Amino acid sequence: MARITLSGLAHSYVPDPADPDDWALKELNMTWQDGSAYALLGASGCGKSTLLNIISGLLAPSRGRVFFGETDVTDAPTAERNIAQVFQFPVVYDTMTVRQNLAFPLRNRGADADYVRRRVESIAAMIGMEAELDRKARGLTADAKQKISLGRGMVREDVSAILFDEPLTVIDPHMKWELRTQLRALHQQFGHTMIYVTHDQTEALTFADRVVVMHDGRVVQTGTPEELFERPEHTFVGYFIGSPGMNLLDAQVFGDTAWVGDHAVPLSGNYRPVRGRVQIGIRPEFVSLTSDGEGLPVEVSRVEDVGRYRIARAHHEGEPVNAVVAEGAAVGTGRARAVFAPERINVYVEDWRVAPEAEQGRAAR
Amino acid sequence: MNRTVNQKAWFLVLPVLVLVAFSAVIPLMTVVNYSVQDSFGNNQFFWAGLEWFEEILTSERVHNALGRQIVFSAIILAIEVPLGILVALSMPKRGFWASLSLVLIALPLLIPWNVVGTIWQIFGRVDIGLLGWTLRNLGVDYNYTQNALDAWITVIVMDVWHWTSLVALLAYAGLQSIPEAYYQAAKIDQASRWSVFRYIELPKMQGVLLIAILLRFMDSFMIYTEPFVVTGGGPGNATTFLSIDLVKMALGQFDLGPAAAFSLMYFLVILLISWVFYTVMVNLDRRGER
Amino acid sequence: MSSADTTDIPGDLAPDRARARSARRWRPSGSTLVMVLYILFLMLPIYWLINMSLKTNAEILGTFSLWPRNPTLANYRTILTDASWYMGYVNSLIYVVMNTVISVAVALPAAYAFSRYSFMGDKHLFFWLLTNRMAPPAVFALPFFQLYSSVGLFDTHIAVALAHCLFNVPLAVWILEGFMRGVPREIDETAYIDGYSFPKFFVKIFMPLIASGIGVAAFFCFMFSWVELLLSRTLTSVDAKPIAATMTRTVSASGLDWGVLAAAGALTLIPGALVVFFVRNYIAKGFALGRV
Numbered sequence: 001m002a003r004i005t006l007s008g009l010a011h012s013y014v015p016d017p018a019d020p021d022d023w024a025l026k027e028l029n030m031t032w033q034d035g036s037a038y039a040l041l042g043a044s045g046c047g048k049s050t051l052l053n054i055i056s057g058l059l060a061p062s063r064g065r066v067f068f069g070e071t072d073v074t075d076a077p078t079a080e081r082n083i084a085q086v087f088q089f090p091v092v093y094d095t096m097t098v099r100q101n102l103a104f105p106l107r108n109r110g111a112d113a114d115y116v117r118r119r120v121e122s123i124a125a126m127i128g129m130e131a132e133l134d135r136k137a138r139g140l141t142a143d144a145k146q147k148i149s150l151g152r153g154m155v156r157e158d159v160s161a162i163l164f165d166e167p168l169t170v171i172d173p174h175m176k177w178e179l180r181t182q183l184r185a186l187h188q189q190f191g192h193t194m195i196y197v198t199h200d201q202t203e204a205l206t207f208a209d210r211v212v213v214m215h216d217g218r219v220v221q222t223g224t225p226e227e228l229f230e231r232p233e234h235t236f237v238g239y240f241i242g243s244p245g246m247n248l249l250d251a252q253v254f255g256d257t258a259w260v261g262d263h264a265v266p267l268s269g270n271y272r273p274v275r276g277r278v279q280i281g282i283r284p285e286f287v288s289l290t291s292d293g294e295g296l297p298v299e300v301s302r303v304e305d306v307g308r309y310r311i312a313r314a315h316h317e318g319e320p321v322n323a324v325v326a327e328g329a330a331v332g333t334g335r336a337r338a339v340f341a342p343e344r345i346n347v348y349v350e351d352w353r354v355a356p357e358a359e360q361g362r363a364a365r
Numbered sequence: 366m367n368r369t370v371n372q373k374a375w376f377l378v379l380p381v382l383v384l385v386a387f388s389a390v391i392p393l394m395t396v397v398n399y400s401v402q403d404s405f406g407n408n409q410f411f412w413a414g415l416e417w418f419e420e421i422l423t424s425e426r427v428h429n430a431l432g433r434q435i436v437f438s439a440i441i442l443a444i445e446v447p448l449g450i451l452v453a454l455s456m457p458k459r460g461f462w463a464s465l466s467l468v469l470i471a472l473p474l475l476i477p478w479n480v481v482g483t484i485w486q487i488f489g490r491v492d493i494g495l496l497g498w499t500l501r502n503l504g505v506d507y508n509y510t511q512n513a514l515d516a517w518i519t520v521i522v523m524d525v526w527h528w529t530s531l532v533a534l535l536a537y538a539g540l541q542s543i544p545e546a547y548y549q550a551a552k553i554d555q556a557s558r559w560s561v562f563r564y565i566e567l568p569k570m571q572g573v574l575l576i577a578i579l580l581r582f583m584d585s586f587m588i589y590t591e592p593f594v595v596t597g598g599g600p601g602n603a604t605t606f607l608s609i610d611l612v613k614m615a616l617g618q619f620d621l622g623p624a625a626a627f628s629l630m631y632f633l634v635i636l637l638i639s640w641v642f643y644t645v646m647v648n649l650d651r652r653g654e655r
Numbered sequence: 656m657s658s659a660d661t662t663d664i665p666g667d668l669a670p671d672r673a674r675a676r677s678a679r680r681w682r683p684s685g686s687t688l689v690m691v692l693y694i695l696f697l698m699l700p701i702y703w704l705i706n707m708s709l710k711t712n713a714e715i716l717g718t719f720s721l722w723p724r725n726p727t728l729a730n731y732r733t734i735l736t737d738a739s740w741y742m743g744y745v746n747s748l749i750y751v752v753m754n755t756v757i758s759v760a761v762a763l764p765a766a767y768a769f770s771r772y773s774f775m776g777d778k779h780l781f782f783w784l785l786t787n788r789m790a791p792p793a794v795f796a797l798p799f800f801q802l803y804s805s806v807g808l809f810d811t812h813i814a815v816a817l818a819h820c821l822f823n824v825p826l827a828v829w830i831l832e833g834f835m836r837g838v839p840r841e842i843d844e845t846a847y848i849d850g851y852s853f854p855k856f857f858v859k860i861f862m863p864l865i866a867s868g869i870g871v872a873a874f875f876c877f878m879f880s881w882v883e884l885l886l887s888r889t890l891t892s893v894d895a896k897p898i899a900a901t902m903t904r905t906v907s908a909s910g911l912d913w914g915v916l917a918a919a920g921a922l923t924l925i926p927g928a929l930v931v932f933f934v935r936n937y938i939a940k941g942f943a944l945g946r947v
Contacts, residue, residue: 058549078552091550093564104564105554152554374772377764378780381824384761388821389787392798452693455686464935468928469694471935472701475927477899479884480920487707488700493715493913495703526697587791590884608793612885615797628794639789643782 002069002160004032004055004193009064011050017062024050026217027064032161035191037184039208041198043240047217048197052163055195056085068160085163086153089170090145094138098129101137102151109156123151126182143171150179154186161193168203180207201241213237229283230344235351238281244311244322246281246346253278253347261317263296268343269356276350284311286344287323295337296321303331314338399625417626427627429602430610437606438585441524445581446574448525449532454566456537467537470530478527482594485523489595509596513603520592520604527591528581535577539570579642586635607631701924708917715913730918740919743898746812747881748926750895753816755876758823759831759869766831767857771840784825795821796889803890812895818886823876830875834868867937874934881926898923 011025020026025047032038040048053059055066057078065074073081084105093101102120111119124130127147132140137148146167153162164183168176184207187194198204204211205225212222213236220234221227232238238246251258251265254273258265258280265280289300289312298314298321312323312331321338325331346353400417421427452470457463473481489509491497500507509519543565551561589608592598598605598613605613611631615624707715708730709723718724734740768774769781799818800809808814842864846856862869888900902919 053549056549056553058552078549079555083553085549085553087546087550089544089546091544091546093568095564095568104556108555108557108560149550152550368771368773370774371772372774374768374774374777377768380761381765381784381828382780384757384817384820385784385787385824388799388817389790389795392795392802395798395801396794451689455689455693457690466690466694468931468935469697471931472924472928473697475878475881475924475931477882477884477923479899479902480923483902483916483920484700484704487913487917488703493707493719495699495721498719526700529693530697583789587793589791589793608791608885611791611793612796615793621797624797628791632790632794635789635791636786639786640782643785 002071002193003034004161005067006030006032006055007065007067009051009054009061009066011047011054011059011061011063023062023217025054025061028219030212030219030222032193032195034193037187037194037196037207037209039196039198039204039211040214041201041204041211041240042214043199046214048214049165051214052085052165052195052197055161056083056163057081058085082158082160083163084153084156084159084161086149086165086167088166090142090149092137092140092145092148094136096137097134098124098137098140098148099133101148102155105152105156119155119157123155126154126186127151127179143175146170147179150183157190159192161195164194164196166198167196168198176203183207201243205241213240215240231353232281232346233353235279235281235348238283238346242283242285244284246283247287247321248279248281248348249316249319249321251278251280251347253280258345258347260296265296265340265345266342267345267347267356269358271347271354271356274347274349274354279348279351280340281346281348282340282344284322284324286341287321288339288341289314289323289325289331289336290339291336293337295339298336298338300331300333300336302333396625396628399621400629403622417622418630420623421626421630424623426602427610430605430607433603433605434586434607437521437588438582440521441528441585442578442581444521444525445529445532446578449529449577450536450570450574452529452533453536453540453570454562456533458541467534470533472530473527474530476527478590479594481523481527482591485519485526485591486595489519511600513600516596516600516604519595523591523595524585524588528584532574532577532581535573536570539573540566543569575642575645579639582642583635583639586638704917705921707913708921710914712912712914730914731922733915734918734922740898740901743896743901744922746891746895747887747897747899750812750815750819750887750897751877751880753812754819754823754880755873757816758820758827758876759873761820762824762827762831762872763862763869764857766828766835767861769828769832770835771843781828784828786825788822788825788829790821792822792883792885796885799886800889809890810892810894810896814890815887815895815897816880818890819876819880819883823879826875826879827872830872831865831868834865834871838864870934871937874930874937877930878927 006028009025009028010023012023014022017023028051040051042048050059054061057073057076057080061074065072067073068081093104096104099120102123103116106116106119120133121130124133127150129144129147129151132144137145140148150167153164153167168179171179180203183194183196186192196204196207198207205228208225210222210224211228213220213228213234215234215236221232221237223231223233228237228241232241232246235246235248238248249260251260253259253267253271256267256270258267260280267280289298296316298316300312300314302313303325304311304313309327310325310331312325314321314323314336316338323338347356348354401415403416456466456470476484488494489497489507491501491508497507497509506512507515509515547565548561551565556564587608588606589612592604592606593609593612596604598609611624611627614620614627706722709726709728711725711727711729714720714724769777795818803809803814803818808817838861842860843856846860851860884897884899887897891897891900898919902916902923
């Protein structure tokens with residue numbers, strides 16, 4: 001087990017990248033702490049699988065170095081890196097039995113037969129396939145096969161890290177939850193570093209200690225689920241995490257007030273003058289609708305009941321403004337005023353969050 | 366595949382049925398007809414019963430041709446299948462070189478069979494052929510028109526030259542269907558090259574390899590043109606395979622009765638072996654679905 | 656604590672890129688060696704044929720050389736100016752194209768029936784069709800000769816085209832059925848709901864979907880019809896005589912005109928090479944008969 005450090009890493013699939021768009025992975029420096037469970041979250045095509053394959057050594061990066069602990073493994077083949085990886089679609093050796101499949105990574109490393117047998121049986125118990133151990137893998141269903149793939153990924157105890165590339169795509173919803181819980185339990189038990197790639201925010205937020213959000217070939221934010229929710233560092237994080245995503249409105253910011261058109265929105269702190277495209281972001285959870293008084297005038301077009309709460313879909317001059325309304329609170333369609341909780345408003349310049357002066361001062365100190 | 370029952374589908378099959386009936390059933394009936402009759406010329410025929418079948422079954426000439434045929438098919442399968450797999454494994458996976466190798470490899474398959482014979486007839490000649498001339502100058506006493514072993518080697522090398530590509534292309538198609546993730550998983554599991562072949566590539570090629578073996582078996586069992594052009598069945602009868610013998614009998618000597626009986630039994634043998642292959646293939650398919 | 660940091664890509668990537676390149680640079684491997692040797696093995700006899708076709712008979716028989724010392728196109732001129740030679744190519748191409756069109760046209764509806772419907776005797780019929788692919792042409796040579804003679808089709812292009820249907824139709828049905836199985840049934844049902852009649856649906860919607868399958872089937876029909884000699888020789892004498900037969904007869908008559916023989920052989924490589932070149936991107940899939 002080891003800490004994984006990426007230094008100046010970038011990757012392009014074209015031989016001579018000229019345009020920034022040619023880079024599937026833009027320059028990246030980060031450290032993955034030993035023993036943590038990470039989720040790598042992003043929409044498809046954002047570079048998360050590329051990053052995963054570079055870490056596992058299936059792909060050689062165009063530039064930059066990869067360190068496991070203090071060792072530079074950039075040029076080391078996959079086998080030497082001692083990692084396990086589970087792929088999106090089941091990879092099983094069809095002609096082998098389930099038992100042989102699970103034992104395969106151990107046998108290839110020359111593990112002792114007795115150890116292999118015990119280890120395979122405990123993994124089989126974990127994925128719930130003890131009964132099928134001596135069946136051929138060939139005729140099994142897709143989710144049984146994927147469970148074997150997961151089992152093969154976890155069968156080795158000495159791995160530096162276990163990488164999961166959207167491993168639950170083909171699994172039934174109820175099984176998904178169960179397997180994720182088991183992965184989590186396994187993580188707590190053995191303390192492997194785990195990196196879990198997904199495009200599903202629920203999966204990411206429930207699995208990981210820390211979530212790494214990727215967008216357009218960059219890591220836009222790394223943080224705990226709470227940090228991602230409360231302080232999205234990039235408009236993409238705000239939009240991608242949460243349901244519905246963060247409201248974003250073009251605004252002008254002067255001191256402690258944001259101006260959306262002619263309407264003043266109070267902020268919780270003082271901001272230095274900024275240049276470029278400025279937006280304010282507020283999560284629907286922190287928007288309250290009132291029928292009179294202060295607030296941004298909006299037109300509520302629809303109210304959706306999603307169970308424990310309701311979502312009011314509204315617009316301010318064509319821009320969508322959503323609000324989460326508690327069960328039982330009276331809200332109707334038509335004109336209303338939207339009030340934003342000032343301490344929950346984030347200010348973005350060119351999509352990146354800027355902090356108020358007070359916070360910057362704290363950080364500097 | 367859940368297919369709906371619909372007897373009207375017969376109308377869609379009808380054109381094929383009529384066409385194949387015309388070009389297969391009628392000629393086959395003619396063959397059956399001849400096989401049980403004797404003729405003394407003048408289009409007069411007499412009932413001969415199973416006489417011709419007995420004659421063929423006990424004919425040493427046919428036995429020998431059958432023996433040669435089986436040995437020939439066994440040898441070329443034993444060479445072409447492993448070699449074809451090796452070539453498929455060695456082919457570039459994509460890009461310019463992949464296209465180029467595909468075109469070059471497929472080329473022998475599209476040469477008329479007698480031209481294949483002609484190419485090797487020339488190539489092996491000791492006076493004007495590169496192969497024969499080189500061997501002669503290396504001190505090898507090689508002459509495919511005189512020496513039975515040399516004739517056999519020439520015919521086998523020619524068949525390998527002509528048909529290994531078919532096996533290679535089929536195997537290549539099987540390999541292309543393997544998702545990249547399988548190779549990646551194998552790397553992560555530290556599988557050896559042999560394990561990758563044994564547990565990933567071979568199982569995925571199984572289906573197409575069966576097709577390849579079936580096609581190669583059938584076609585090698587029916588081989589006529591290429592050895593006929595090169596050796597004419599000789600020297601002596603050394604390379605007289607079943608088809609060559611049959612054509613000699615039917616068109617050369619015009620022994621219609623025995624030739625017809627021979628044809629029917631020849632056809633039945635191929636059918637029988639192919640049926641075994643077909644059953645095995647279907648069973649494998651079913652086992653895969655279960 | 657982990658940290659994430661992003662910056663733009665600097666313009667100067669030279670040192671790292673050089674390393675990346677050298678790591679992935681082509682180096683000779685076992686695979687390359689196998690391919691080079693195999694392709695060499697395939698190309699040498701073909702090269703020798705072309706080499707000979709560019710020599711005069713005197714040079715072929717007189718001196719042994721790895722390449723023509725005095726290259727001449729005289730052999731090709733002989734073939735391309737003599738109708739009895741070049742008509743062989745024309746005849747071959749006529750019946751090959753006829754056969755390809757007939758085979759694919761009748762195989763399409765049949766393959767559709769096999770892939771979509773279950774009907775009485777379907778499995779037996781399918782197997783019976785395949786058995787025709789297994790029939791040795793030698794068995795059929797004589798009965799074909801008599802059959803086509805009796806209906807007055809002897810020595811016509813259509814006779815050869817029909818005879819080749821014996822093995823090409825089953826093959827085309829087999830290939831097309833494999834490709835059609837890959838098209839979901841829902842497409843048919845949607846089209847019927849949208850009010851398409853069967854023929855209109857088949858031509859307008861279904862055929863474009865299996866275009867590559869049709870291409871592959873046509874390629875195989877072309878190939879097997881083009882390379883076959885036994886039946887085409889038996890069923891023709893003058894008017895429809897294929898190039899392959901022209902070659903064999905010239906050999907036995909004029910004895911040793913190696914140059915012309917080699918030139919004729921070299922010319923038969925061209926249609927095959929052209930066809931392979933055009934379908935090169937579908938070859939792999941095609942040779943798996945749509946079953947991978």
